[in-house]
Amino acid sequence: MKIVIIGGDAAGMSAASEARRRAPHAEVVVLEATQDVSYGACGLPYKLADGAKMEDLVILTADRFRKERGIDVRLGHRAIRIDPVRHIVEGESDRGPFEVGYDKLLIATGAQAIRPPIDGVEELWGQGVFALKTLEDGRVWKRALASHPASVAILGGGYIGLEAAENLRERGMAVTILEALPVVAPFLTPAGQQRVLAEAAKHGVEVRTGSQVHRIQRRADGKIGVATAAGDLAVDVVLMAVGVRPNTEVVKGTAIALSVAGSIRVDEQLRTSEPDILAAGDVADAEHAVTGARVWIPLALRANRAGKLAGRHMTGETVKAPPVLGTAVFKFFGLEVARTGLRLEEAKAAGFDAVQAEVTSGTRAKYYPGGGKLLVSLVGDRATGRLLGGTMVGPESAAYRIDTLAAAIHARQTADQLYDMDLGYAPPYGPSWSPLLVAASQLSKELGGQGP
């Protein structure tokens, strides 16, 4: 039995470890194009901080995977082509081309930072214009930061752009976020987006929305000129954080079916359309827990989970990948930002008679010092009363409270059922009616009742 895994990060190494645990006698080979496996990619923005070390993100080294887990990790091995008929992966390493045969193959190649077709980007890529997706990207950033650049333009106002903005700002850099959309954090409600903008302003991060960059070029003074319709910006470095896309180069030339956003289509057992070939993690699609539709939501937990299940499937077990909600949280200076499930527009597009309720509520009892206001938005379905999604933004508790909503959505609860839940309360942690219950009550009214 020979298991081959292409890609050695979250999904790949989870799969390798699980396969090894379940099938001690199987041969488990991991082909990793870079020199890194198993690192906390979500921590990259935090390691931009002064004094923080990128290498601390390494969870387990290739050497330890080899010695402690008996996994044949092959670094610098780039898989180029799959031959599903001959059950062979072809590729290249430092020592030339290679071929590896497999009984079961897992594609866990993840996603890559998008290089937008902006004039000048290709020329300056790696020369002052950097992504922040891989550990190697992180190292490149640390080298760039060693010369103390004073200013940065961040293209993109999503999770990564905002997290990086905080950490670069904390170093004392002048930070400008350029977002082509009219809003940052597009998964939030307008009120939530306003809070993010206010937090950026409070911490001296300039945000230019609706800002389409049409050229990036090295100027005579050594700075990088970023040209937009609203005017030019001269900065020392540029972070490209406009999004990611699935790394599917290796399946070109095969009949492996693709899915949403160019991801690889998998079934409940993480199988692609080709026999004995699976895909998991950021390269693969998943089922949405609310709509049942295939979606592509690249997030760490589901990558780890899918990897683990793929590892089991490859050792002969029948598995069932659970559906995803896209629950995501991040920190932006003093704000916790969280989301789960469908946004109002997504819910409507999916055919729900969707309604949104939004409330603000204290994060502590009124008479307890500190805390602030939590903004909670819930989306529900008028036809069934069911909860479909929600977002939270506030100075504390949002990153955890979102899980309560996620649990309720997974369990197909209605707004009224959520409102009836006996949740915890103590003055340091909230008002006696939890912000989530206040929001559920409001949603229940919006859904057409008088409130529970």
Next chain:
Amino acid sequence: MKIVIIGGDAAGMSAASEARRRAPHAEVVVLEATQDVSYGACGLPYKLADGAKMEDLVILTADRFRKERGIDVRLGHRAIRIDPVRHIVEGESDRGPFEVGYDKLLIATGAQAIRPPIDGVEELWGQGVFALKTLEDGRVWKRALASHPASVAILGGGYIGLEAAENLRERGMAVTILEALPVVAPFLTPAGQQRVLAEAAKHGVEVRTGSQVHRIQRRADGKIGVATAAGDLAVDVVLMAVGVRPNTEVVKGTAIALSVAGSIRVDEQLRTSEPDILAAGDVADAEHAVTGARVWIPLALRANRAGKLAGRHMTGETVKAPPVLGTAVFKFFGLEVARTGLRLEEAKAAGFDAVQAEVTSGTRAKYYPGGGKLLVSLVGDRATGRLLGGTMVGPESAAYRIDTLAAAIHARQTADQLYDMDLGYAPPYGPSWSPLLVAASQLSKELGGQGP
């Protein structure tokens, strides 16, 4: 239509406000024995702090209830007897006896601090030995603290005892907790209790468990002597925090049926066994969400909720009080402590084939600074896989994460279903596998599977 409510705190004023809102023309009378209505009793321990004001706990004054909500709040009116046949409440006020007729009557008299039958307690009650249950208790404490007592003995190591211990210790007082049971925080697992003890020690709070007090008396030097088998303790003040019991004096002489722990038995509509008489809040029982049994769990949220529903019922609406889980959280210095649902022993006593799993997990990503270890214990049913309860103790997130478990239990989810949930993750807020998922995986294994 005349609605009379006995008791003007959480349940009583929630009922009064809701009844007024739903039936603008009804007469709504509140009979309150003390001079206070509508205050945050859960905040009492925090207002022991130097500089904090007890009066800040007042949510809305009697005067504002009268003027802004048209509720006839009668302070200093102690209800003594109910005549269900004549539909009359008899009582006493400063101006002598009174009688009030009602169409609908709500008993919302709450609970009172237990005065244990310890030799000397009655003599010193209010003279150095104090409870901390009512706002007036709080004022008495503030007066006692004005003379800067140096030491306090706290009888009872439950929520109130521990919360008060923190706040009195923060004032610089020598604090000794005397707990008759062999443990503090008996609702926690042994590992959780150990954490609480360690936190007490870290902050210089002495805890004596298994410590039965047999006499309390004023000594010649003015201090209060607290005598236990293990030796005497001399302190300046004593906090009696051994528990509470329902305030049911007013129903003596009626046929109103009692329930668990001497509480008043109510049905889903908050009705007692007598027509037109309801009960809500800490004086009444409730249905447990897991067992379906009647229970008495005096907590603020369910008091507010039951009061609100009783207010609706009295204005003619059909209501259904939701079952409770007893979800409770509190702060103890740098620890968040949380529980919900059944403890292992409770689950076994209720007939479940109950199993417990306990894990510790980081509250942040390993490479993210700060945080600590969260202890998570889950109880599940081997026969069905269902989640029955759990506890959490840790430096952060426990007070919120417990709600996710509560939601899963309310929705009758299994350990496997919880493990499959797509919860949030970012390095500042946890590892990619949430501590709750790690615990669910462990519980799944304990329940007899290989883990999901």
